[in-house]
Each structure stands twice: as structure tokens, then as C-alpha cells.
Amino acid sequence: MxxxxxxxxxxxxxxxxxxxxxxxxxxxxxxxxxxxxxxxxxxxxxxxxxxxxxxxxxxxxxxxxxxxxxxxxxxxxxxxxxxxxxxxxxxxxxxxxxxxxxxxxxxxxxxxxxxxxxxxxxxxxxxxxxxxxxxxxxxxxxxxxxxxxxxxxxxxxxxxxxxxxxxxxxxxxxxxxxxxxxxxxxxxxxxxxxxxxxxxxxxxxxxxxxxxxxxxxxxxxxxxxxxxxxxxxxxxxxxxxxxxxxxxxxxxxxxxxxxxxxxxxxxxxxxxxxxxxxxxxxxxxxxxxxxxxxxxxxxxxxxxxxxxxxxxxxxxxxxxxxxxxSDDMLIIRGINVFPSQVESVVLSMPEFAPRYLLIIDRINNLDTLQVQVEVRQEYFTQEMDNLGAIERLEKKLADKLKSVLSISAKVQLKPPGTIERSQGKSKFVIDKRVLK
Amino acid sequence: MTINQLSIFLENKKGTMLQVFQLLKQANVQLIATTIADTVDYGILRILCDEPSRAYQVLKEGGIAVALSDVFAIELDNKVGRAADAISLFASEGISISYLYSFIIGGKGILIFRTDNADKAREIIILNNMKFVAESDLSALL
Structure with a gap:
């Protein structure tokens, strides 16, 4: 109609x-x-x-x-x-x-x-x-x-x-x-x-x-x-x-x-x-x-x-x-990064819930990017019950992010429900850099 | 031949472990052994208890990232060197142990572990006359 x-x-x-x-x-x-x-x-x-x-x-x-x-x-x-x-x-x-x-x-x-x-x-x-x-x-x-x-x-x-x-x-x-x-x-x-x-x-x-x-x-x-x-x-x-x-x-x-x-x-x-x-x-x-x-x-x-x-x-x-x-664009180590790029990678992997948080910081004058994602409850099976398996999944996501973003990100897996939910506009990025 | 262990993915944050134990307490689940492997950011809590299937449901409904893992449980004489003897049998066959813990219950030494090759591990346990422990055996010793 x-x-x-x-x-x-x-x-x-x-x-x-x-x-x-x-x-x-x-x-x-x-x-x-x-x-x-x-x-x-x-x-x-x-x-x-x-x-x-x-x-x-x-x-x-x-x-x-x-x-x-x-x-x-x-x-x-x-x-x-x-x-x-x-x-x-x-x-x-x-x-x-x-x-x-x-x-x-x-x-x-x-x-x-x-x-x-x-x-x-x-x-x-x-x-x-x-x-x-x-x-x-x-x-x-x-x-x-x-x-x-x-x-x-x-x-x-x-x-x-x-x-x-x-x-x-x-x-x-x-x-x-x-x-x-x-x-x-x-x-x-x-x-x-x-x-x-x-x-x-x-x-x-x-x-x-x-x-x-x-x-x-x-x-x-x-x-x-x-x-x-x-x-x-x-x-x-x-x-x-x-x-x-x-x-x-x-x-x-x-x-x-x-x-x-x-x-x-x-x-x-x-x-x-x-x-x-x-x-x-x-x-x-x-x-x-x-x-x-x-x-x-x-x-x-x-x-x-x-x-x-x-x-x-x-x-x-x-x-x-x-x-x-255009004002969401993050410049990390000189590279343009859009949160939507990270989102597309996270959502392409069935292991993760559609929740993520980017944390950008500057440590010893070097920009760092951390990506927190939630593992889906149903994906946490006995194959995931050891630190090695969790690290392998982190690496899998980190590799994909690197190929899309052209910069390395530290991935942190989180249990389901632990990334804060908002009822209005979601906040996906925390930029801790103090720029002078 | 294996028993059920609860494996729980936890954020390394104040109060998260307490939440798990409170849920189990409210559901009247009796713990047998617990251990945690931790990193800076997260930990994996492993729990043996009297009713693993029910405990699993309780935690799952509580929104906890929990899995039921099949782990080997064998009984060893409570004497010096028995663990080394057992593990050397797996090592000589090239089997990796991804995690292991032990405890004593009712005067008996219990060794819990998970390997990357369950079939081969089972064969070694049988061929060497090691004694499997069933969930009911553990509950009986409580």
C-alpha cells in the first residue's frame, strides 16, 4: 500500500x-x-x-x-x-x-x-x-x-x-x-x-x-x-x-x-x-x-x-x-575506524551476541583499541570450558577485526548479559584518550 | 565412565562468583568440589555437585554462562606418587590434559581431568585397571 x-x-x-x-x-x-x-x-x-x-x-x-x-x-x-x-x-x-x-x-x-x-x-x-x-x-x-x-x-x-x-x-x-x-x-x-x-x-x-x-x-x-x-x-x-x-x-x-x-x-x-x-x-x-x-x-x-x-x-x-x-569516525593510530565496521564483524560470528563495546585509550603515547563482546549463552558449551578455547575464540575475532580495520584490537570476551544495556541510544564507544 | 562437571564462564568482577553460589544454595545443591582458573579479565569456575543436571538448569535460568562438561573421575590410593603414576600413563600415549584437579573425600583420593582425546584416555584407564568413579559414588561419600 x-x-x-x-x-x-x-x-x-x-x-x-x-x-x-x-x-x-x-x-x-x-x-x-x-x-x-x-x-x-x-x-x-x-x-x-x-x-x-x-x-x-x-x-x-x-x-x-x-x-x-x-x-x-x-x-x-x-x-x-x-x-x-x-x-x-x-x-x-x-x-x-x-x-x-x-x-x-x-x-x-x-x-x-x-x-x-x-x-x-x-x-x-x-x-x-x-x-x-x-x-x-x-x-x-x-x-x-x-x-x-x-x-x-x-x-x-x-x-x-x-x-x-x-x-x-x-x-x-x-x-x-x-x-x-x-x-x-x-x-x-x-x-x-x-x-x-x-x-x-x-x-x-x-x-x-x-x-x-x-x-x-x-x-x-x-x-x-x-x-x-x-x-x-x-x-x-x-x-x-x-x-x-x-x-x-x-x-x-x-x-x-x-x-x-x-x-x-x-x-x-x-x-x-x-x-x-x-x-x-x-x-x-x-x-x-x-x-x-x-x-x-x-x-x-x-x-x-x-x-x-x-x-x-x-x-x-x-x-x-x-x-x-562523519563525527563518529575514530582515528586510532592514524587509521579511520567506524564502530559500524566492528559491529559488522561481531555480528558475522554466531558465537557472539549483538553487543559490543569499543574502549580506546592511549598508553605510553600509543593508541590502544579494546573490543569487548558477549559470548552467547548457548555457545558456551563444554568445548569452551577451558582458557585455551576462550583464547582461541578471542584470537579468531581479533584476526577478523585486524583484516577489516587494518589495526590490531585487543579482544575481551564477556559472559552473556555483562555489557551494559541502554534503553535509548546505545553507547558503543568509550574514548579514554586525553588529548592535549 | 565420565561424570558431569559444571563449567561456568565468569567475569572477573566483584560479586559474580557469589551470584553462582547463592543460586546453588537457594536450589539446595550440595557441592563436592570447586576450582577456578582465572585470568585478569575472566575466570572459569568448575564445580562438582550432587545434582549437576538440575544445578545446570538453575544456573542457566539465572542467566549464567554455564556448560555441562564430561570429565574423567578416577579413584587413586591416597599415597605418595599415585597421581604421577597415573598421569605418566597418559603422557606416554601423547594425550594432553587440558585441566586437572584432585581432592580427598571419605579418605579416598579423587583425580578429575579432561583430555583432548577421551576415547584413548578411556582405553588407558581400562587397560591399567584404574578405578572409575561414578556420580553416585561421589554423592554416597558425602
């Missing part, structure tokens, strides 16, 4: 024309309402009249997270405060939080796009859907919630925490869909197994997973343990929240709601746009947003875009899996 075929299946030419018209309009809007953008555009000698087609986007300045912090709290807001009906804030662990105000129309667009996502996953009015993203300042909870209501399914606002109660609700209410982080889905599976509830006793069939990076092996693991089909849901609060892109039944890239959010891929250093298929930093321009429109916002997420036709019938551009974040 397709929620909005007029937009989701538009011909490429019509889409470009629509994007061009909307881009002109949004540039004029920020030029007249946001001093930050007016100053930037004037410095570059660009006026709204120079922006007429979507290709003209290359004339526009980029916006960064730092710009949002520098203009905290309302410097980039374009709509008057009286038009703002909701304010979200992203976590401000490294400075000022990012404040995003939404007008009534913005909330409408958000709900519309979220409904497109849910419909692509196969959710209908007949479903009972649990939203297990955190409700509150984080956009996940309320964003998904409004989408489910707009679609007409029954929403159960479970939020995070009290996982045992959640499992009981899933069983007793016949909940058929869930939106949460992939790591919370695994935590839910664990809790369910501890409570002695099997996947045959529940009716979950659709999972909308996002808000943190995950891999194909993690998807398989979640699907197997919860008995559902898991789909990627992508979004970021600066642009809107969850709803920016979504997988369809093909599960081959996520369709972008590009009539509202125009995507580009740029080289993170040269900032030059890259062609389809190449991996670089994902950049979004909001084409219709009123509260806080952003021009060419650098997401720091690394991925590629695909423009080939999808068998599902949607014509929109798709984004590939997030390979990492």
Missing part, C-alpha cells in the same frame, strides 16, 4: 519542478524572516531571485549543528512565536541543546510523512501499534505517535522503561506493530524470553526501527527473536524527526519524502556534491518547513543515495544504510 501516490510516485521531472518551486519559496521565506540566512546569502551575493530550479541549490550556504548552537535558542526560527505550537529539544551532551519549533502546518507535514512510512511497512487502521520511543523532548515518541493516529491505527504510547509491563501489553492487547530503537527491540526480546513468553504468543509483525545505527545482522536477529519484519525509519529532529525516510517491502534503501526534504550527498571535506551511489555526508534542505526551515543542513550521517526505480512503485530517491557518522 502507498499512503500518498500523488507524491510518492510522482515522475522524476514533476518532482524536480515541484522541488524547484518550493526551494525558491523557502529561500525567499528565510531571506525575509531569518537574519542569519539573510546575512549569509548577502555575503555570497545571492538573492531569492537567483534560486529558480532545484539545481540552484548549489548556490546556497550550508548549515551546521554549530550554527544551531550559536543561535540558541530561537535564532534560526522563521515563524513568529505565536505560530509555534510545539517545541522539541535534542540532547545537549556537547553544548547547548538544539531547539526546534513547529507550526501547526509542520506538525501536519510530519504526521503525513510518518503515515507514509507506516503504510510502507504494511501498517493499516486495523493494527494496534506501540510507540516505544521516549516521549518528551526527543522527537521519536510524539513524532511516531501523531503518524499512527493520522493513519488511523490504535496507538499505545508505551514510551521506554517498564519493559515487563510493555511485554505483557504486547501479548494481552495483541499489539501488531512497534516503533523503537533497534537496541531496545533486542532488550525487549531478552525481557520476553526471561519472562518465558515466546514469539508464538504475541502478534507483533511490524517493527519501525531507527534513531541509532544498525546492521542487517541486527535486523535478522530482531526479526528472528520477535517474529516480526523490521524496517528502517530515519529522521533527525533538526529536519523534522522520524519520518524523513523509510524502507518499503523491498528493504533496499529508504525512500526519502523528498517533496519536503531535499537530499544531497557531499564530500565531507571538500563539500562538493557527489553523484548517486557514492558515499558521503547526507545533507537536507527543508522545502516546506515553517517553524525552523534549514538550508543544506549537514547531518554528519554518512551514506549514499540511489535513484534507480524501486519495484514497490515509489519513484522517490532512496538513501542507503547509514555507514557511520
Amino acid at each position: 502507498i499512503w500518498n501516490p500523488n507524491k510518492e510516485c510522482m515522475s522524476r521531472d514533476e518532482m524536480s519542478a515541484l522541488q524547484g518551486r518550493r526551494l525558491h519559496k523557502i529561500v525567499a521565506y528565510v531571506y525575509h524572516n531569518v537574519p542569519f540566512y539573510r546575512n549569509k546569502l548577502q555575503e555570497m551575493d545571492v538573492t531569492p531571485d537567483d534560486i529558480n530550479t532545484i539545481e540552484d541549490i548549489r548556490k546556497l550556504p550550508f548549515t551546521t549543528k554549530q550554527d544551531l548552537r550559536d543561535n540558541y535558542p530561537f535564532g534560526l526560527q522563521a515563524a513568529p512565536q505565536s505560530e509555534i505550537i510545539r517545541i522539541h529539544a535534542s540532547s545537549g551532551t556537547t553544548g547547548n541543546p538544539t531547539i526546534v519549533g513547529y507550526t501547526r502546518k509542520d506538525i501536519g507535514v510530519w504526521s503525513e510523512c510518518m503515515s507514509r512510512c507506516l503504510t510502507a511497512y504494511g501498517v493499516t487502521r486495523d493494527d494496534t501499534f506501540s510507540v516505544a520511543y521516549g516521549y518528551g523532548l526527543f522527537t521519536g515518541g510524539l513524532g511516531a505517535h501523531y503518524g499512527v493516529e493520522n493513519l488511523g491505527a490504535s496507538v499505545v504510547p508505551t514510551s521506554t522503561g517498564n519493559t515487563e509491563k510493555h511485554v505483557r501489553l504486547i501479548r494481552d492487547l495483541g499489539i501488531s506493530g512497534i516503533a523503537c530503537t533497534p537496541s531496545y527491540a533486542l532488550y525487549l526480546a531478552e525481557t520476553m524470553e526471561k519472562m518465558g513468553i515466546t514469539k508464538e504468543q504475541i502478534k507483533l509483525r511490524v517493527g519501525a526501527f531507527g534513531a541509532e545505527p544498525w546492521t542487517e545482522s541486527m535486523r535478522e536477529e530482531i526479526q528472528k527473536r520477535l517474529g516480526l519484519k523490521g524496517y528502517n525509519l530515519y529522521g533527525l529532529s533538526e529536519i523534522m524527526g522520524p519520518c524523513v525516510s523509510y524502507e518499503c517491502s523491498e528493504q533496499n534503501g529508504s525512500h526519502i519524502c523528498e517533496d519536503h526534504f531535499y537530499p544531497e550527498i557531499i564530500h565531507p571535506d571538500t563539500l562538493e556534491p557527489l553523484p548517486y551511489g557514492q558515499v558521503g555526508e547526507l545533507v537536507f534542505t527543508t522545502l516546506t518547513k515553517e517553524g525552523m526551515p534549514l538550508l543544506r543542513y549537514r547531518t554528519k550521517d554518512l551514506c549514499s543515495l540511489m535513484d534507480d526505480t524501486c519495484p514497490c512503485g515509489r519513484t522517490s530517491v532512496r538513501m542507503g544504510r547509514i555507514m557511520g557518522r
Whole structure:
């Protein structure tokens, strides 16, 4: 099923024309309402009249997270405060939080796009859907919630925490869909197994997973343990929240709601746009947003875009899996390391649970990388009952990591359940290096 | 010809060993012998007890990484040099012993070990008239 075929299946030419018209309009809007953008555009000698087609986007300045912090709290807001009906804030662990105000129309667009996502996953009015993203300042909870209501399914606002109660609700209410982080889905599976509830006793069939990076092996693991089909849901609060892109039944890239959010891929250093298929930093321009429109916002997420036709019938551009974040990239002994590389190795070995922790330190001026992984309970058999066997398994993983990362890592095997679980975004990296 | 030993993979961290023993205590499991092999980061705790299968289930349900290992248990005269004599028989046949421990129960010396070649070890034990100890024998000596 397709929620909005007029937009989701538009011909490429019509889409470009629509994007061009909307881009002109949004540039004029920020030029007249946001001093930050007016100053930037004037410095570059660009006026709204120079922006007429979507290709003209290359004339526009980029916006960064730092710009949002520098203009905290309302410097980039374009709509008057009286038009703002909701304010979200992203976590401000490294400075000022990012404040995003939404007008009534913005909330409408958000709900519309979220409904497109849910419909692509196969959710209908007949479903009972649990939203297990955190409700509150984080956009996940309320964003998904409004989408489910707009679609007409029954929403159960479970939020995070009290996982045992959640499992009981899933069983007793016949909940058929869930939106949460992939790591919370695994935590839910664990809790369910501890409570002695099997996947045959529940009716979950659709999972909308996002808000943190995950891999194909993690998807398989979640699907197997919860008995559902898991789909990627992508979004970021600066642009809107969850709803920016979504997988369809093909599960081959996520369709972008590009009539509202125009995507580009740029080289993170040269900032030059890259062609389809190449991996670089994902950049979004909001084409219709009123509260806080952003021009060419650098997401720091690394991925590629695909423009080939999808068998599902949607014509929109798709984004590939997030390979990492340009600011997540660790430089260890001069080598670029992405946590996702370690994850792919760990998940390729059946001996290990999909939990890992990277600990980076600097000892005697040399960077060290330690990788902690959990051995699955069922894999600890009598063949593993001696230190030699454990060391051999450590070496097996260390060798694989070395071939993928090009640097050596010290592997530490841990008993099941001993790497800390988080209910929100998982923390996979601890960097202890003190850099002067 | 072998007996069941609980092998437990433990993090080298305060309280982890206690958790195992508490679970066994609550399940009313009687211990016969315990030993631990440890490294800086982790340890393998090995336990002989009166009801290994039930203890295994209890620990597994408690989320502990536990395995049931088949280990050889033989009875030796409680005299100087008997262990050396026994081990030399395996060594001369090129069998490696991956771990070994011993204890005295009811005045009898018991040698527990695991090898890389169980069939060959069994043959040597039989040919040399060494005495296998069954789980029930151990429980009877408690």
C-alpha cells in the first residue's frame, strides 16, 4: 500500500519542478524572516531571485549543528512565536541543546510523512501499534505517535522503561506493530524470553526501527527473536524527526519524502556534491518547513543515495544504510575506524551476541583499541570450558577485526548479559584518550 | 565412565562468583568440589555437585554462562606418587590434559581431568585397571 501516490510516485521531472518551486519559496521565506540566512546569502551575493530550479541549490550556504548552537535558542526560527505550537529539544551532551519549533502546518507535514512510512511497512487502521520511543523532548515518541493516529491505527504510547509491563501489553492487547530503537527491540526480546513468553504468543509483525545505527545482522536477529519484519525509519529532529525516510517491502534503501526534504550527498571535506551511489555526508534542505526551515543542513550521517526505480512503485530517491557518522569516525593510530565496521564483524560470528563495546585509550603515547563482546549463552558449551578455547575464540575475532580495520584490537570476551544495556541510544564507544 | 562437571564462564568482577553460589544454595545443591582458573579479565569456575543436571538448569535460568562438561573421575590410593603414576600413563600415549584437579573425600583420593582425546584416555584407564568413579559414588561419600 502507498499512503500518498500523488507524491510518492510522482515522475522524476514533476518532482524536480515541484522541488524547484518550493526551494525558491523557502529561500525567499528565510531571506525575509531569518537574519542569519539573510546575512549569509548577502555575503555570497545571492538573492531569492537567483534560486529558480532545484539545481540552484548549489548556490546556497550550508548549515551546521554549530550554527544551531550559536543561535540558541530561537535564532534560526522563521515563524513568529505565536505560530509555534510545539517545541522539541535534542540532547545537549556537547553544548547547548538544539531547539526546534513547529507550526501547526509542520506538525501536519510530519504526521503525513510518518503515515507514509507506516503504510510502507504494511501498517493499516486495523493494527494496534506501540510507540516505544521516549516521549518528551526527543522527537521519536510524539513524532511516531501523531503518524499512527493520522493513519488511523490504535496507538499505545508505551514510551521506554517498564519493559515487563510493555511485554505483557504486547501479548494481552495483541499489539501488531512497534516503533523503537533497534537496541531496545533486542532488550525487549531478552525481557520476553526471561519472562518465558515466546514469539508464538504475541502478534507483533511490524517493527519501525531507527534513531541509532544498525546492521542487517541486527535486523535478522530482531526479526528472528520477535517474529516480526523490521524496517528502517530515519529522521533527525533538526529536519523534522522520524519520518524523513523509510524502507518499503523491498528493504533496499529508504525512500526519502523528498517533496519536503531535499537530499544531497557531499564530500565531507571538500563539500562538493557527489553523484548517486557514492558515499558521503547526507545533507537536507527543508522545502516546506515553517517553524525552523534549514538550508543544506549537514547531518554528519554518512551514506549514499540511489535513484534507480524501486519495484514497490515509489519513484522517490532512496538513501542507503547509514555507514557511520562523519563525527563518529575514530582515528586510532592514524587509521579511520567506524564502530559500524566492528559491529559488522561481531555480528558475522554466531558465537557472539549483538553487543559490543569499543574502549580506546592511549598508553605510553600509543593508541590502544579494546573490543569487548558477549559470548552467547548457548555457545558456551563444554568445548569452551577451558582458557585455551576462550583464547582461541578471542584470537579468531581479533584476526577478523585486524583484516577489516587494518589495526590490531585487543579482544575481551564477556559472559552473556555483562555489557551494559541502554534503553535509548546505545553507547558503543568509550574514548579514554586525553588529548592535549 | 565420565561424570558431569559444571563449567561456568565468569567475569572477573566483584560479586559474580557469589551470584553462582547463592543460586546453588537457594536450589539446595550440595557441592563436592570447586576450582577456578582465572585470568585478569575472566575466570572459569568448575564445580562438582550432587545434582549437576538440575544445578545446570538453575544456573542457566539465572542467566549464567554455564556448560555441562564430561570429565574423567578416577579413584587413586591416597599415597605418595599415585597421581604421577597415573598421569605418566597418559603422557606416554601423547594425550594432553587440558585441566586437572584432585581432592580427598571419605579418605579416598579423587583425580578429575579432561583430555583432548577421551576415547584413548578411556582405553588407558581400562587397560591399567584404574578405578572409575561414578556420580553416585561421589554423592554416597558425602
